[in-house]
Amino acid sequence: MKFFNIAGPVKVEKHYALPPLSRIDLAEVMMLIEQEKYFVLHAPRQSGKTSCLLALMHHLNQQGNYHCLYMNAEIVQAKPEDMQRNIRTLLSEIAANARDYLRDPYPESIWMDVLRYVGEERALGELLSRWAAHSPQPLILLIDEVDALMSNTLISVLRQLRTGHAKRPHQFPQSVILCGVRDVRHYRLYSQEDQTFVTGGSVFNVKSEALRLGDFSxxxxxxxxxxxxxxxxxxxxxxxxxxxxxxxxxxxxxxxxxxxxxxxxxxxxxxxxxxxxxxxxxxxxxxxxxxxRKPHFDHLVDKLWTDEARRVLEPLLVGHDLATGFRSDDIAGVRDLGLIRQHLDGSIEIANPLYRELIPRWLTWPLQSGMSHQASIYQETDGTLNVAMLLADFQIFFLSHFESWQAGIRYQEAAPLIMLQAFVQRVLDAHGRIEREYGLGRLQMDMLLVWPQADGLQQRVAISTRLLRQSREQTLGSGLRKTRDFMQRRQAEEGHLVIFDRTPGRPCEQRLFFRNETVDGRSIDVWGL
Incomplete structure (x- = not known):
């Protein structure tokens, strides 16, 4: 029986699946191949790239006009820095795949002789050149997981492909598709030979297009x-x-x-x-x-702690009205990971509500795991959650632990918001649910707490958090209006606004306060830290 696939390439006989070639603009791909182009197909991990490449290989070979081979470069990851070993491994992989997919023994019969004759620096190009000359149909090469290649290995592969490019289609592959998470032009590689960093775009300047495999409609x-x-x-x-x-x-x-x-x-x-x-x-x-945590998330979690991701995500988390530190390569890199989407007008947002929830969770999980307070402390006899008591305890917790904890986190500006979310999650996660809204221009992060009741109803509480940017009264006025709007939109019967004052040198007694405000008939508790 078929099932939903969450690991590895799609097998249409086993998995519920869309036709892989329906995921790409096949007419455009065929045009690029006919035009003898070298190009990139990229998308986030586990988005269907491998399934599309395998389907494309079978499609091209069934047409009979091309001799098309798929290979996966991930095989070299055992020793990513050993260029000579990795080139040998890639040659062996090409030979094995040609034998298994195409029933073509020619690469297997020559690759070791080619390696002995020209050495690793030229062996890939020489093997492809001889194979293309020997093949009765133009050769097409699909290289999957190309970003698994590191530094000198990737530089060598790209340079050998670039060198042979002028000999296509009779003595080199007519078309090469490089497939990975990122567009090759965004790779920043350290060349041991040149003792400097080079970009993928400069090493592989014969690339004509970069196609992105999109999400499902x-x-x-x-x-x-x-x-x-x-x-x-x-x-x-x-x-x-x-x-x-x-x-x-x-x-x-x-x-x-x-x-x-x-x-x-x-x-x-x-x-x-x-x-x-x-x-x-x-x-x-x-x-x-x-x-x-699913394996799909591991790669994303690791990337969250990089400076590239932080420079993009932190302004979204705190809701900057104007983010002045964005770099185009940073945005492209985080977009290629699938964490954000960028619209035609240039605006960016988290890619989907699940990632919008997961990103703060991944950032808060180490801190949340080390906390000791439990939900039972804040649960009333009628089953409701005492959120006011929770936030009062957080004020004490924050003053006791924030300064020492903040010193070890990369997300310095968002750190107060991260600590509050970890504290709230520790209580809500067992039985409740949190839904977040944040992004550029919001000036705050909003959380909807959904707590189940015995009668089947739900307690819905809004907590809005923001950093003090202007005077306290200006921040309070704007925050109360936005909290009221959030409460109305999410049908919350209780509202709280937490304001973090990180003004250097301001004593705790001036930052710590509690007051209750009423906005258009809605009561909102305000907590200062």
Whole structure:
């Protein structure tokens, strides 16, 4: 029986899947190949790149006009800095794949002789040159996971491809597609030979285009879930489908991961007689956010702590009205990871609501894990959560621990907001839910706390957090209006505004305060730190 795929290339006979070649503009790809172009196809990890390349190889070979080979460069990661060893490994991989995919023994018969004859610095180019001359059809080479190659190995591969480019199509591949997470022009590589950094764009200046594999559309997302309905009879309610699209915005791995959690991950999920509801989608969301971290997320978590990611994400977290420290390469890099999307007008935002929730969680998790307070402390006898007590305790916690903790975190400006979120998550995560809104121009981060009640209802509490940027009264006035709007929009019956005053030298007693304000009939507690 088919299932939702969350690891490895799609196998259409085993997985619910969209036709891989429907994910790309096949007409454009074919045009570039016919024009003998070398180009890049890139997308975030586990977005379907490998499935598309394998499908493209089979498509081209079935047409009979080309001799097309797929290879995966990830095989060299065991010793990424050993260029000579890695070139030998790549030659062996080409030979093995030509034998297995194409039933072509020629590369296997010559690669070791080529290596002995010209050495590692020229062996890849020489092997491709001889193979292209020997092949009755033009040779097409698809190199997957090219960003697994490091420094001198990648420089050598790109330079050998560039050197042979002029001999195509009769004595070198007619077209080469490099596939990875990032556009090759954004690679910054250290050349041991030149003792300097070089960019991928300068090393591989024969690249003509960089195509990006996009996310699923709303229609494609719905069609993928419909395959499960057609197979098992289990239906997704319209509200569930709307919620799935809202949470994922079509990010392929997230779409499949939620589908698998809803339909296969447990015995209860495999009861396909029951329809999938919005409530079940939110339960699956909670598992994805708070359960054991999936391998898909590991790469993203590591990248969050880089300066490149911090320079882009921190202004979004604190809600800058104007972010003046953006660099185009930083934005491109974080966009290539799939964490943000950039619109035609240049504006950027977190790519989808699930990532918008996950990014603060990944940043706060080490701190949250070290906290000791429990939800039971703040739960009243009627089952409601005493959020005022929670925030009062946070004031004490913040004054006791913030300065020492802040010294070890990269996100210095966002650190107060991160600490508060860790404190709140420690209480909410066991039974409740948090939904966040943040981004450029908001001037604050808003959190909706959803706490279940025994009668099936929900306690909904808004907490807005902002940094003091102007006078206290100006910050308070703007913050109260935005908190009121957030409460109205998210139907919260209780509201809190937390203002962090990080003015150097200002004593604690001047920063610490509590007051209650009423805005258009809505009571909002204000907490100063």
């Amino acid at each position: 709303a229609e494609q997302t719905r069609a993928l879930y419909e395959q499960h309905t057609q197979t098992t009879g289990q239906v997704f309610t319209p509200e569930a489908l709307d919620r799935l699209w809202h949470l994922t915005q079509g990010q392929p791995w997230l779409v499949n991961a939620l589908g698998y959690e809803l339909c296969f991950a447990s015995k209860a999920a495999r009861d396909w007689q029951q329809p999938i509801t919005r409530e079940q989608v939110d339960a699956a969301r909670k598992i994805l956010l708070q359960g054991p």
